[in-house]
Amino acid sequence: MTDVTPTLHLTVQHPRPGFAIATIVGDVDVQTAPTLRSGVLEIIQQGHPRLALDLAQVGFCDSAGLSVIIGIWHAAQAAGGSLSLAAVPDRMLRMLSMTGVDSFLPVHATTADVADSPPTSASW
Numbered sequence: 001m002t003d004v005t006p007t008l009h010l011t012v013q014h015p016r017p018g019f020a021i022a023t024i025v026g027d028v029d030v031q032t033a034p035t036l037r038s039g040v041l042e043i044i045q046q047g048h049p050r051l052a053l054d055l056a057q058v059g060f061c062d063s064a065g066l067s068v069i070i071g072i073w074h075a076a077q078a079a080g081g082s083l084s085l086a087a088v089p090d091r092m093l094r095m096l097s098m099t100g101v102d103s104f105l106p107v108h109a110t111t112a113d114v115a116d117s118p119p120t121s122a123s124w
Contacts, residue, residue, distance in 0.1 A: 006031035006032045007026050008028065008036060009024070009026055010022055010024055012043055017047075018049060019051065019115070020043050021054055021115075022039070022043060023054040023057070024058050027061070028061040029061070030062060037071060048081075049081025051076060051081065051082075055085055055086065055088045055092060059089075070105075082106075083105060084106040084114040085107045085108070086113065
């Protein structure tokens with residue numbers, strides 16, 4: 001039996017008031033999704049309701065991870081903000097497209113693209 005230790009690292013940058021970039025490193029799955037949820041909800045509660053998730057270093061995302069991302073989007077909207085995804089890996093892009101999540105959650109090539117874009121107010 002292989003011992004698997006779930007790890008997910010979250011780092012945050014605050015390039016300007018009310019806006020945060022959260023960089024996620026690791027897999028976003030049933031074991032790490034609660035860590036992501038609590039970490040990002042704390043960012044929103046600290047007064048950064050407009051945020052971007054930098055997913056360039058996410059190796060895997062399952063349905064639990066997708067559910068958490070949708071929940072984070074709802075929380076950001078409820079706080080008067082928005083959520084955008086940046087540097088999304090190809091596999092995850094396919095999942096977002098197949099589930100229709102990409103129709104309401106903006107996807108950008110880089111975090112700089114998110115910072116330069118106007119806030120969105122899409123609802124689902």
